[in-house]
Amino acid sequence: MATPLKIGIIGAGSAxxxxxxxxxxxxxxxxxxxxxxxxxxxxxxxxxxxRLAARYADEVGADLRFETTQDRQDxxxxxxxxxxxxxxxxHYHARAMRDITAKYGYFYGGVSSGGxxxxxxxxxxxxxxxxxxPKAWLIQTQNPVFGGTTxxxxxxxxxxxxxxxxxxxxxxxxxxxxxxxTEDITWQAPGLNHNIWLTHFYYKGEDAYPLLEKWIAxxxxxxxxxxxxxxTHDTQMSRGTIHQYRMFGLxxxxxxxxxxxxxxxxxxxxxxxxxxxEPFGGPDTPTAREFYVKGNEERxxxxxxxxxxxxxxxxxxxxxxxxxxxxxxxxEGLVNNVEQYVRVNVPNNGALPGIPDNVxxxxxxxxxxxxxxxxxxxxxxxxxxxxxxxxxxxxxxRSLLAFKTRDRSMLLYNVLQNHQTRSxxxxxxxxxxxxxxxxxxxxNAFWQYPAELx
Amino acid sequence: MATPLKIGIIGAGSAxxxxxxxxxxxxxxxxxxxxxxxxxxxxxxxxxxxRLAARYADEVGADLRFETTQDRQDxxxxxxxxxxxxxxxxHYHARAMRDITAKYGYFYGGVSSGGxxxxxxxxxxxxxxxxxxPKAWLIQTQNPVFGGTTxxxxxxxxxxxxxxxxxxxxxxxxxxxxxxxTEDITWQAPGLNHNIWLTHFYYKGEDAYPLLEKWIAxxxxxxxxxxxxxxTHDTQMSRGTIHQYRMFGLxxxxxxxxxxxxxxxxxxxxxxxxxxxEPFGGPDTPTAREFYVKGNEERxxxxxxxxxxxxxxxxxxxxxxxxxxxxxxxxEGLVNNVEQYVRVNVPNNGALPGIPDNVxxxxxxxxxxxxxxxxxxxxxxxxxxxxxxxxxxxxxxRSLLAFKTRDRSMLLYNVLQNHQTRSxxxxxxxxxxxxxxxxxxxxNAFWQYPAELx
Numbered sequence: 001m002a003t004p005l006k007i008g009i010i011g012a013g014s015a016x017x018x019x020x021x022x023x024x025x026x027x028x029x030x031x032x033x034x035x036x037x038x039x040x041x042x043x044x045x046x047x048x049x050x051r052l053a054a055r056y057a058d059e060v061g062a063d064l065r066f067e068t069t070q071d072r073q074d075x076x077x078x079x080x081x082x083x084x085x086x087x088x089x090x091h092y093h094a095r096a097m098r099d100i101t102a103k104y105g106y107f108y109g110g111v112s113s114g115g116x117x118x119x120x121x122x123x124x125x126x127x128x129x130x131x132x133x134p135k136a137w138l139i140q141t142q143n144p145v146f147g148g149t150t151x152x153x154x155x156x157x158x159x160x161x162x163x164x165x166x167x168x169x170x171x172x173x174x175x176x177x178x179x180x181x182t183e184d185i186t187w188q189a190p191g192l193n194h195n196i197w198l199t200h201f202y203y204k205g206e207d208a209y210p211l212l213e214k215w216i217a218x219x220x221x222x223x224x225x226x227x228x229x230x231x232t233h234d235t236q237m238s239r240g241t242i243h244q245y246r247m248f249g250l251x252x253x254x255x256x257x258x259x260x261x262x263x264x265x266x267x268x269x270x271x272x273x274x275x276x277x278e279p280f281g282g283p284d285t286p287t288a289r290e291f292y293v294k295g296n297e298e299r300x301x302x303x304x305x306x307x308x309x310x311x312x313x314x315x316x317x318x319x320x321x322x323x324x325x326x327x328x329x330x331x332e333g334l335v336n337n338v339e340q341y342v343r344v345n346v347p348n349n350g351a352l353p354g355i356p357d358n359v360x361x362x363x364x365x366x367x368x369x370x371x372x373x374x375x376x377x378x379x380x381x382x383x384x385x386x387x388x389x390x391x392x393x394x395x396x397x398r399s400l401l402a403f404k405t406r407d408r409s410m411l412l413y414n415v416l417q418n419h420q421t422r423s424x425x426x427x428x429x430x431x432x433x434x435x436x437x438x439x440x441x442x443x444n445a446f447w448q449y450p451a452e453l454x
Numbered sequence: 455m456a457t458p459l460k461i462g463i464i465g466a467g468s469a470x471x472x473x474x475x476x477x478x479x480x481x482x483x484x485x486x487x488x489x490x491x492x493x494x495x496x497x498x499x500x501x502x503x504x505r506l507a508a509r510y511a512d513e514v515g516a517d518l519r520f521e522t523t524q525d526r527q528d529x530x531x532x533x534x535x536x537x538x539x540x541x542x543x544x545h546y547h548a549r550a551m552r553d554i555t556a557k558y559g560y561f562y563g564g565v566s567s568g569g570x571x572x573x574x575x576x577x578x579x580x581x582x583x584x585x586x587x588p589k590a591w592l593i594q595t596q597n598p599v600f601g602g603t604t605x606x607x608x609x610x611x612x613x614x615x616x617x618x619x620x621x622x623x624x625x626x627x628x629x630x631x632x633x634x635x636t637e638d639i640t641w642q643a644p645g646l647n648h649n650i651w652l653t654h655f656y657y658k659g660e661d662a663y664p665l666l667e668k669w670i671a672x673x674x675x676x677x678x679x680x681x682x683x684x685x686t687h688d689t690q691m692s693r694g695t696i697h698q699y700r701m702f703g704l705x706x707x708x709x710x711x712x713x714x715x716x717x718x719x720x721x722x723x724x725x726x727x728x729x730x731x732e733p734f735g736g737p738d739t740p741t742a743r744e745f746y747v748k749g750n751e752e753r754x755x756x757x758x759x760x761x762x763x764x765x766x767x768x769x770x771x772x773x774x775x776x777x778x779x780x781x782x783x784x785x786e787g788l789v790n791n792v793e794q795y796v797r798v799n800v801p802n803n804g805a806l807p808g809i810p811d812n813v814x815x816x817x818x819x820x821x822x823x824x825x826x827x828x829x830x831x832x833x834x835x836x837x838x839x840x841x842x843x844x845x846x847x848x849x850x851x852r853s854l855l856a857f858k859t860r861d862r863s864m865l866l867y868n869v870l871q872n873h874q875t876r877s878x879x880x881x882x883x884x885x886x887x888x889x890x891x892x893x894x895x896x897x898n899a900f901w902q903y904p905a906e907l908x
Binding site (some may be wrong): 049100104216229242246261267271383384389390397398407409412413416419423427451452453 | 586670674692696701702715718719721836837840841842844846848851852859861863864866867870874875877880881903904906907908
């Protein structure tokens with residue numbers, strides 16, 4: 001008989017993860033007898049997810065207990081696993097920031113208030129775990145997974161594994177190529193989170209890159225001219241992604257094409273559409289964000305409606321297939337020895353050559369009762385290391401160093417690095433305006449110049 | 455009695471180095487009986503430097519033999535030292551390139567034809583040395599010293615040491631602060647060539663950074679408002695240099711302020727003057743370049759005139775003080791055990807923490823008959839590593855990888871990285887126009903796209 005667990009879910013009301021997590025939890029028989037502790041600052045969403053989970057569990061016959069709390073420490077106390085999916089400031093705040101920076105000529109962002117709240121939140125969660133459930137595993141999906149996993153594993157003794165679902169982009173490639181049975185596809189895409197590269201891509205045991213080349217030659221132009229995305233993130237086969245394949249030599253997977261050459265693909269809506277397709281131009285546009293936020297709201301409304309409508313079956317409505325998210329794979333592997341092949345973000349320790357040991361890399365791993373065992377992968381091509389991976393490593397290190405030193409000039413450095421910054425004076429003004437905006441009071445106090453600039 | 459040597463000087467007619475080298479050679483008594491082989495592709499300049507050297511040696515009573523050759527291998531054959539000061543394409547070609555890129559909105563450059571000729575030239579010199587004088591030391595002052603020293607020490611067995619005089623910028627600081635006796639100043643400024651940082655700065659045994667702080671507070675603004683540079687490179691105490699000291703935490707020395715935050719200090723003439731002073735705005739401006747090239751021409755004309763005017767004493771005209779250049783220090787140290795404390799560019803091998811062993815660093819070294827012995831220096835501050843040093847390391851690695859793979863898309867990547875690039879299409883067009891310009895035929899053939907872009 002399986003050991004009952006306590007799983008604490010931070011940010012349990014998140015639109016992106018809550019439904020899937022509830023389903024996966026309820027559909028995992030090995031969790032029988034376990035306690036799921038939903039934590040969110042939003043009481044209404046908490047009620048929603050609780051109701052959904054209770055009804056879903058009831059319908060599928062899952063032997064689970066649920067509790068809700070707005071106190072993070074309640075969810076963490078004595079937990080075996082803590083899942084952190086929190087999103088600190090919300091999409092509306094991000095939009096307000098973008099409106100400010102637009103005045104200075106930035107398209108959709110460009111000036112960050114530093115992200116100290118998020119890094120601090122991660123350390124606070126770890127501090128709670130160290131005190132209240134020191135043997136727990138923290139499953140981190142809150143972004144930035146790259147910097148956050150690196151930070152937490154450097155600064156605390158908590159067991160942390162970072163998860164992302166971007167790597168499933170490889171199945172979008174397969175789908176467009178007509179390779180519909182995912183069982184026939186084997187692949188590897190190591191790197192840093194949101195910066196992963198398809199080093200191996202096999203279909204029925206044979207290299208499938210030639211199929212991609214054939215598609216580019218014979219169908220690419222037509223696809224790019226006629227394809228209309230239904231999802232904002234439907235960019236895996238866009239012109240911009242293939243262009244990056246051409247520029248860097250391997251296919252960038254999932255969120256990777258959003259990072260590569262940030263500025264030249266992303267200067268304005270027209271350019272974004274050229275590279276990432278109609279109608280959204282990829283996920284990082286006003287059009288896409290509006291659609292995405294609206295979609296989230298509709299999804300939350302749907303969950304709420306169905307959860308409350310006792311005449312409808314929630315299991316029937318949302319289905320009884322597990323998602324492809326890896327949270328429960330990690331748990332079942334570690335606890336129940338259900339061995340799994342997963343993609344995780346963990347301190348490198350030699351798994352990916354050329355990256356320091358104490359930097360989180362995204363690599364394949366075997367997970368079972370012996371632990372999460374990252375596989376050593378071959379080196380990425382030097383070109384990708386020097387043009388894509390190592391520059392982002394430095395950017396991440398700068399973000400951690402800035403957080404540690406509270407150095408406002410490192411924020412200014414970031415603004416100055418932005419290719420849309422028009423001048424030094426503009427950079428200073430934009431940064432000060434962002435930091436003095438309502439909602440950024442803590443950030444404004446946090447970041448200090450070590451010496452007065454001249 | 456000292457052992458006679460053969461010293462081959464490649465690019466012996468260079469305006470920047472020839473006079474100083476001739477003086478230093480003639481004023482070094484330990485070279486008695488040695489042969490100096492001047493090599494240059496320009497026969498007229500060769501005659502000039504030969505005449506100058508013969509007369510100078512005669513006047514100061516130096517026991518030296520001189521020969522001239524337009525064949526590099528003659529200069530290298532059986533040499534004990536080879537000094538490479540060659541400049542491959544000349545200032546006029548650089549100006550032509552800049553005129554082209556100006557059309558695309560770049561101020562003063564922005565699109566490189568890749569520098570393959572220079573790297574290839576360095577390897578060719580090394581191949582000659584390996585064959586004709588395998589025990590020789592190559593003293594490399596031809597730029598890029600950073601990438602070149604790294605390349606040659608990785609790819610060949612030749613003994614290479616890279617030299618630069620930028621570190622003497624520390625005496626310009628001292629001079630402006632009124633610390634006139636250089637004997638009282640001790641300092642250290644390690645890093646990468648053209649990217650070095652004043653970690654130690656003592657005057658009469660006491661930390662002199664507080665004197666700098668006092669100057670900034672009490673005299674800085676007045677200096678920046680009123681100082682008029684007489685040399686194009688007179689930027690060590692400019693507002694831009696002090697601004698970088700504020701941004702990064704240590705004083706950048708010599709050519710370093712030209713690198714740091716390239717684009718935001720360097721967008722146009724007005725901005726350059728703001729940061730690097732009147733009238734030139736630092737060395738990388740049309741005004742400065744014109745002045746500099748004119749100065750070089752005048753200097754060459756002066757050398758030529760004096761060398762030919764047998765009624766005038768060349769030694770009296772040019773003085774009998776050695777320069778501060780380190781070429782002869784290296785030679786006397788290695789051959790005659792005249793121990794010297796020098797600043798050299800050599801493969802790191804642990805001298806500067808956080809840089810791979812096979813990357814050339816600029817560090818202090820002791821030179822004597824036992825060899826050139828780099829001193830281990832403390833780590834640079836993390837902020838400087840992540841914001842200044844490591845990004846330039848990556849840039850250098852990209853330049854070497856591009857050279858090795860002949861990958862045109864890496865040149866395009868560089869153009870796209872330029873902050874003044876207005877769009878992707880502009881970047882492509884500017885690159886193609888530069889590569890198809892007269893004088894760049896070899897580069898245009900050298901650089902190939904590995905796959906057609908989409």
